Amino acid sequence: MAVSSSAISSPRLGEVIETSTTGFLAESDQLHRLPELGALVCVGGLDDSRAYYGVVSHGATGGLDTSRKAVRRGGDHLSDAAIYDRHPELELVLRTVFNVAVIGYRDGPRFRHALPALPVPLHYSVHGCDRATIASFSASPRYLASLLSFHGEIMPEQLVAAHLRWVDNQLDDHHTWLTDATRRLARLMKRDYDRLATILESIAPD
Amino acid sequence: MTLDLARVVTSISEMVATVSPEHDRHRFDALRHLWETLDSNDVNDRLDQASTSFLLARQPANYRSRFPLPTVPESYAVVATDGSMILPDRHSPARFYLTNIGKVYLRYGADPFADLSADPDMRFGEDDLWINGDSRRVPVNEVILGLRRATAELLAAVELLEGEPLPSVALVDGTLILWSLVSLDPAITDSILPDFLAALRIFKQRRQPVAGYISAPNAADLMNTLRVAICDYPQRTGRVDCNDCWRRTMTEGHTPFCDILPGVPDRYLLTDIANLCPGERSQVFDSDSSILNRYGADLRICFFYVNTGREIARLEIPRWVANDAELLDRVHSIAWDQSQLGRGYPVALQEAHEQAVLSLADRRLVEETVERQLASQGIVFTRTGKDGSKRGRFV
Numbered sequence: 001m002a003v004s005s006s007a008i009s010s011p012r013l014g015e016v017i018e019t020s021t022t023g024f025l026a027e028s029d030q031l032h033r034l035p036e037l038g039a040l041v042c043v044g045g046l047d048d049s050r051a052y053y054g055v056v057s058h059g060a061t062g063g064l065d066t067s068r069k070a071v072r073r074g075g076d077h078l079s080d081a082a083i084y085d086r087h088p089e090l091e092l093v094l095r096t097v098f099n100v101a102v103i104g105y106r107d108g109p110r111f112r113h114a115l116p117a118l119p120v121p122l123h124y125s126v127h128g129c130d131r132a133t134i135a136s137f138s139a140s141p142r143y144l145a146s147l148l149s150f151h152g153e154i155m156p157e158q159l160v161a162a163h164l165r166w167v168d169n170q171l172d173d174h175h176t177w178l179t180d181a182t183r184r185l186a187r188l189m190k191r192d193y194d195r196l197a198t199i200l201e202s203i204a205p206d
Numbered sequence: 207m208t209l210d211l212a213r214v215v216t217s218i219s220e221m222v223a224t225v226s227p228e229h230d231r232h233r234f235d236a237l238r239h240l241w242e243t244l245d246s247n248d249v250n251d252r253l254d255q256a257s258t259s260f261l262l263a264r265q266p267a268n269y270r271s272r273f274p275l276p277t278v279p280e281s282y283a284v285v286a287t288d289g290s291m292i293l294p295d296r297h298s299p300a301r302f303y304l305t306n307i308g309k310v311y312l313r314y315g316a317d318p319f320a321d322l323s324a325d326p327d328m329r330f331g332e333d334d335l336w337i338n339g340d341s342r343r344v345p346v347n348e349v350i351l352g353l354r355r356a357t358a359e360l361l362a363a364v365e366l367l368e369g370e371p372l373p374s375v376a377l378v379d380g381t382l383i384l385w386s387l388v389s390l391d392p393a394i395t396d397s398i399l400p401d402f403l404a405a406l407r408i409f410k411q412r413r414q415p416v417a418g419y420i421s422a423p424n425a426a427d428l429m430n431t432l433r434v435a436i437c438d439y440p441q442r443t444g445r446v447d448c449n450d451c452w453r454r455t456m457t458e459g460h461t462p463f464c465d466i467l468p469g470v471p472d473r474y475l476l477t478d479i480a481n482l483c484p485g486e487r488s489q490v491f492d493s494d495s496s497i498l499n500r501y502g503a504d505l506r507i508c509f510f511y512v513n514t515g516r517e518i519a520r521l522e523i524p525r526w527v528a529n530d531a532e533l534l535d536r537v538h539s540i541a542w543d544q545s546q547l548g549r550g551y552p553v554a555l556q557e558a559h560e561q562a563v564l565s566l567a568d569r570r571l572v573e574e575t576v577e578r579q580l581a582s583q584g585i586v587f588t589r590t591g592k593d594g595s596k597r598g599r600f601v
Contacts, residue, residue, distance in 0.1 A: 065560070068560075071549065084318075085318045086314070086318070086547065087547060087553070088312055088313065088314070088318040088319050088320035089310070089312060089320040089322060089553065089557050090320075091320060092320050092321075092322050093322070093557070093560075
């Protein structure tokens with residue numbers, strides 16, 4: 001059941017700890033380290049030919065045991081990173097988690113921008129995507145429509161804007177993809193100018 | 207049925223009135239006067255001759271000395287253990303008990319590090335559930351299992367500090383004085399004490415101090431010593447004699463002279479009368495619990511009190527630690543530091559407790575697993591009628 005190394009070569013970011021058809025929750029391997037909001041991530045499937053893709057829609061750090069709430073640890077003489085040195089147990093009693101909205105999957109050589117038939121497998125690794133994968137997956141950004149109807153912890157406009165910024169950053173192609181994506185978005189949202197404006201303003205003040 | 211609080215409220219008010227300091231103002235004044243004029247030599251003379259029925263704090267020098275907080279080591283390691291149990295269930299045909307020992311290792315300084323874990327241990331053999339006494343077989347009960355748990359906690363702490371290069375302290379939740387052995391069958395003491403003392407001895411061999419930490423203790427050893435100090439018997443008969451005094455209260459309506467002192471625990475004395483300041487510790491006192499006669503002179507447990515800022519804590523240490531100034535200071539300063547980090551209670555012990563604790567869900571899981579496996583052996587067990595009525599409450 002191992003995923004072939006050609007399918008997923010990027011480093012592991014975390015592990016799926018809750019899963020459903022529309023998305024999953026992952027726990028980061030390292031405290032405070034998680035993929036950026038809007039990032040494209042990938043989880044291997046139960047067989048080599050499958051992989052699932054999603055966009056990071058939320059992140060949080062808190063007690064491993066949800067009944068234990070974080071309290072102030074510092075003051076004038078102790079703050080920020082030094083708090084973790086002074087309380088070495090924090091690394092073990094806190095955890096960072098992130099939500100991912102599933103937006104597509106790979107079926108053999110092709111990407112499908114649709115909800116997969118089965119949820120992402122529980123306890124499987126979450127990986128980042130390399131530049132080639134990002135470029136292929138986002139080549140025809142029809143999936144932006146599904147992101148626009150996202151229901152979750154943040155507003156869909158924020159999620160779309162974060163994703164657009166992230167892909168543009170990763171591709172580093174003088175905004176070629178971004179220009180095309182925003183044009184498509186404008187067509188999709190022609191009856192909803194206010195929402196479109198919100199997104200455009202967050203992407204590029206310039 | 208839920209409690210009808212309205213019918214209890216009056217009693218609560220009455221009780222609270224008796225706790226109020228104004229209620230016994232003259233008794234607290236007597237305590238303050240006694241403490242401030244205490245003659246340690248006279249106290250020790252009285253203790254040498256006294257015949258008493260309660261636990262006393264003793265020490266050869268000045269009872270009232272206070273010691274400032276030593277410098278906390280830059281780098282140190284602290285380990286803490288705590289245990290939790292599932293006791294044998296009278297209502298179940300499967301006889302077993304389960305101990306879960308929480309283990310914490312924390313390192314501070316140039317290379318901070320933490321390790322938290324828990325070790326469950328399930329026992330079900332005849333030898334685990336019964337102890338062969340002199341004339342009869344004794345079933346293990348909550349007290350005996352508590353003592354076994356205390357030994358397991360100590361052994362886990364021994365293991366955690368093996369090979370530790372940094373200055374270190376092992377903290378255990380609760381007392382190091384196994385006083386409950388005093389009233390039990392000698393066979394029980396023989397089955398528990400040797401392993402406990404062997405663990406204490408390993409710490410001594412390694413020169414790693416171990417300390418029992420008790421938060422807001424109800425101990426009154428020092429207060430009892432003050433009762434000896436104030437007693438009027440020495441003036442009349444030459445020595446303190448609680449037996450005679452008690453006899454006279456029964457036959458003559460006599461009031462013990464020490465009744466003038468309030469019935470408060472040592473921690474009250476230390477904060478309100480002795481003014482032990484945050485960070486300071488008291489003298490180190492010997493306990494005279496009779497079980498300590500079985501410990502050996504170097505392992506005899508003594509104790510001191512520390513003001514952690516939030517409360518008074520009682521630290522119990524073996525005699526060999528108390529006799530080593532460097533180690534005594536280390537226990538004092540690290541207990542303080544750990545309490546600051548834990549916002550009032552040592553963080554290492556807090557995390558050990560979190561690792562050890564068995565939730566209701568954990569307990570049900572063990573129960574269900576046992577039931578399922580019994581069923582797979584063809585043994586379907588029915589719970590007792592009483593237990594069934596508690597689990598499936600109906601109208």
